[in-house]
Amino acid sequence: MSVQASKKIFVINLDELNVGLGKVVTIDGKEIALFLQENGTVHAIENSCPHKGGPLSEGIVSGEFVFCPLHDWKISTKTGMAEGADEGCVTCFDIEINGEQVFVNL
Template identity: 45%
Template sequence: MAETTETTAVYVADVEEFTKGIPKEIFVNGESIAFFKTNSDKIRAIRNSCPHKGGPLSQGIVSGDYVFCPLHDWKISTVDGKAQAPDVGCTHSYSVQVEGSSVYIQI
């Protein structure tokens, strides 16, 4: 029998609580998640931990679709959580939905 993974949409904030280019840390079910509002007004979410040494990505500098880890300057994609080559690693990325002015994350 195949294992199934069930996800739940969890409300995290209203859209106006996010600022373009400034990461925001939000705890969801006890896990620290870094949220990013892009220049095109998309909201993205990845685990708030760099795959290198666990640096807090919500304290990094955002450039386009990437955040630079504040510890060792690794460049991490806010789209899929992957480190940019030549660095190797990945942090978990989350699906985000915006319904009206409410932001939800799939856990």
């Protein structure tokens, strides 16, 4: 069994993100939604709701949750898990912040 090393990729400068708004970046054809939290951390999740594929980066953000713009599913930006009666999850990505630069680890 081999362990694949993660790849750290610069995606955006921290000042390009706003609390309460998602931002989509594309890496190797994969859309990733970034969410800046009030405490300065950034969460990164797959930009596709597990329900019908809605663009989570366009959803309403409330704290560490985003509500899918298509059917209002509540998704944790921290864990990727659907909350409440909704079921499913999206992929989460590790983030590194170095100064003002935001990196995603794939």
